[in-house]
Amino acid sequence: MPDYSNLSILIVDPNQGMRASLHNMLSMLYITKVDDAVSAGTAIRQLSKKSYDVILCEYDLGNGSGDSGQDGQQLLEDLRNNKVIAQWTIFIMLTSEGVYGRVIGAAELLPTDYILKPFTVETLSQRFGRALERRAVFLPVYQQIGQGKVKEAVAACAAAEIAQPRYAADFARLRAELLQSMGQIAAAELAYASVLQTKQIGWAQLGQARCMHLLKRHTEAQAALEALIASNPKFMAAYDLLSKVHRAQGHDEAAKHVLQDAIAISPHMVGRLRNLGEVALATGDVEGAEKAYKQVVAKAKYSEFRDPEDHLNLVRTLVTKGDANGAAGVVRDMERSLRAGPNVEVCRAFSSALVQEMNGNAEGAVAELTTALAALSEARVSNNLKLGLAQSLMSNQMDEQANTLFSALTADATSGITDAQVVALCEKAGRTDLADRYGKKVDSEVDQMVRKAAEKSRSGDLKGAVAVMQEALRRRPDNTGLWTVAVTAMLRQITDMGWDGPLAAQAAGLLKRIREDNPNHPLLAGLIAQYQAARQKYNVAPPATAAPPQPAHVESR
Structure with missing residues (x-):
């Protein structure tokens, strides 16, 4: 033995x-x-x-x-x-x-x-x-992963796929997941595709679909996930990703139904119930949101990692429903059952502000919002909570505080909160004055970025110029005027400094958007020629997952 x-x-x-x-x-x-x-x-x-x-x-x-x-x-x-x-x-x-x-x-x-x-x-x-x-x-x-040596771990996985044939698939999976964690999404997709060439494995299909989603190829991701669920109805992670893909396309109702189907099969995952509550509320299904959030609070009761945002989300739902007494009861339960700390104080004060506002006590709402802001600097709460807090600040005429919070969220590239979302929130709240002022502020900042990128390019700092343009694109992704400027900067860096796969993929994506927006754009043919010349210069084959950019006249056949 x-x-x-x-x-x-x-x-x-x-x-x-x-x-x-x-x-x-x-x-x-x-x-x-x-x-x-x-x-x-x-x-x-x-x-x-x-x-x-x-x-x-x-x-x-x-x-x-x-x-x-x-x-x-x-x-x-x-x-x-x-x-x-x-x-x-x-x-x-x-x-x-x-x-x-x-x-x-x-x-x-x-x-x-x-x-x-x-x-x-x-x-x-x-x-x-x-x-x-x-x-x-x-x-x-x-x-190696624990030591932060992710590149070395990727190389070790590739070697182990050959040296350890019994675990080759497991090492291929880990390698693809590590590439994705490094932001090398196109490379991760190729790794999953390589596995799928030999066998249709669920986790590889899921990984490939996730890469498609991250690369904003949502239609492809949706088709892949629907096929995966059809062949394996109990592959639960596919439902979660499909709901995200639907939401990314603005199909909240479809996302809700996908989550409901998943919960009917596997009813205990707290994270999925949270997602269902959020999407149900977004679709106006207040009863569904209340049911989901109540389950989250009940199930999380026994966890050592209770999140006060669960109580806050339930309060938001009950306030939307018009149940002031129920919302106040949840606030009392939060005060009684959760250990004091910055996170709890932010959620408690924000929840109380919502109840006060519902009861017509504007002064009380402002006082609680002020308390929430004071605790926010030491708290670790979600960006969605901060966005909701900024929205409440705005609706209570605390415009300066709301603008400060909006700016902090959009300046953080990891927040997922865009300037377009902020403007839409302001408009939805009937604050077109705030939306206009905020939009003009962003446009001014983006103009300054373009000038800064031009200066860096003239001084020879090509990577710096590209980084600034990438930030400008993040701030204004639908500004068509930025697309050609950004592609020009990216292609100059690639041509002068060497092939960069992720940057080339981003440039190709922008070229595709330019062509779809205006196939007769006067700069499009020249930019595509530069892109193809760079590939030839460095002897790089087109990616297997997407066709290379083509001139407009080829597309019109």
């Missing part, structure tokens, strides 16, 4: 008899470093202080008192999403055959393995051996 004596184990099971039985089995394998946790909460607290090689977790973590808390799948969701456990931690779910049949098809975050009860010590030993063998193969790459 293999030597497992150095393994450290955490048993997560509310049943004392089952814990004792596991201790006996582990002692037969000479494993003595064993700790117990009787619930998800106690497991998270122990894992926050100490790491373990293996977690043996009962799926049903109910304590028999009717207060079931989280199940094992929800615990794994918390551990993975909040990075409590390392990538190499072995997580084995223990479950009955009946429960396994219910959860395996719709499992969201797969554990390392499942063991069906009852089982023997020999079964436990075999599963340990299999999991440890796989961990040993992947551990060097995981360690």
Whole structure:
């Protein structure tokens, strides 16, 4: 029998008899470093202080008192999403055959393995051996990732695909995911496509669709995801991505139906319920949003990572519904059940402001909004919350504070909040004066960026010029006048400084947009010629996933 004596184990099971039985089995394998946790909460607290090689977790973590808390799948969701456990931690779910049949098809975050009860010590030993063998193969790459050596990890994955044929597909998947995390979306898409040339694997189809979505090829992504779901109706991550693709196209109603279908199959994922609440509210389905957010608050009650924004979202929904008493009750529950801190204070004050505003107490609303702003600098809350807060500031005539928050959000490239969204919000609120003032401010800033890029280009700082134009495009993505200026800067950098795949892909995308907007644009043919000349200069073949730019007359046939 293999030597497992150095393994450290955490048993997560509310049943004392089952814990004792596991201790006996582990002692037969000479494993003595064993700790117990009787619930998800106690497991998270122990894992926050100490790491373990293996977690043996009962799926049903109910304590028999009717207060079931989280199940094992929800615990794994918390551990993975909040990075409590390392990538190499072995997580084995223990479950009955009946429960396994219910959860395996719709499992969201797969554990390392499942063991069906009852089982023997020999079964436990075999599963340990299999999991440890796989961990040993992947551990060097995981360690490189942990050290921030992502490029080295990508290279190691590519080498391991050849050296470890048994795990070649797993290494290909990890390589593609790392490329995506580095922002090399086109390269990641090619990696997934390479896998799909040999076999239609669900995760590769999903990864390729995600790349299409990130590259704003939403129609292709939608078709790919619909085909994936048709062939595998329980591939839950495909539903989540499809809902995002629908929302990116402005199809909120379709996104809502996709999420509802997913929740009918797998009803316990808190993140999906949050998304459903958000999209339901966006479509005006207040009842659906209330139902979803109430489930989120109830399910998150047992999590060590409770998010006060869940309460805030429920308050927003109840206010929209006109239920002032219900909204005030949620605020009281937030004050009573959540630990004090900046995040909670922002959400509590914002929630209270919404209730005060609904009750016609403008002075009280302004006071609570001021409190929320004071706590915001120390809080770590979502950008959507900040956007909603800015909207409330605007509706309460706190224009200066709203503008400051709007500017901070749009200046942050990672926020996902665009100037167009801000202008649309102002117009929707009937504040066309604010929308006009904000739009003129952005246009002035973009004009300054174009002049700055020209100066950098003249001085020979070609990369600097491109970076400034990329920021200008982010601020005004639909400004057609920026497209040709940006492409010109990108192609000059590529021609003079060497081929840059991601930059070339961005240039090709802009050329496509110019051609679709105006196929007779006077600069289009010259820019396409420059693009093709750069490819020939560096002997770069066109990408397999998209046709190279063509002159307008070719497209008109």
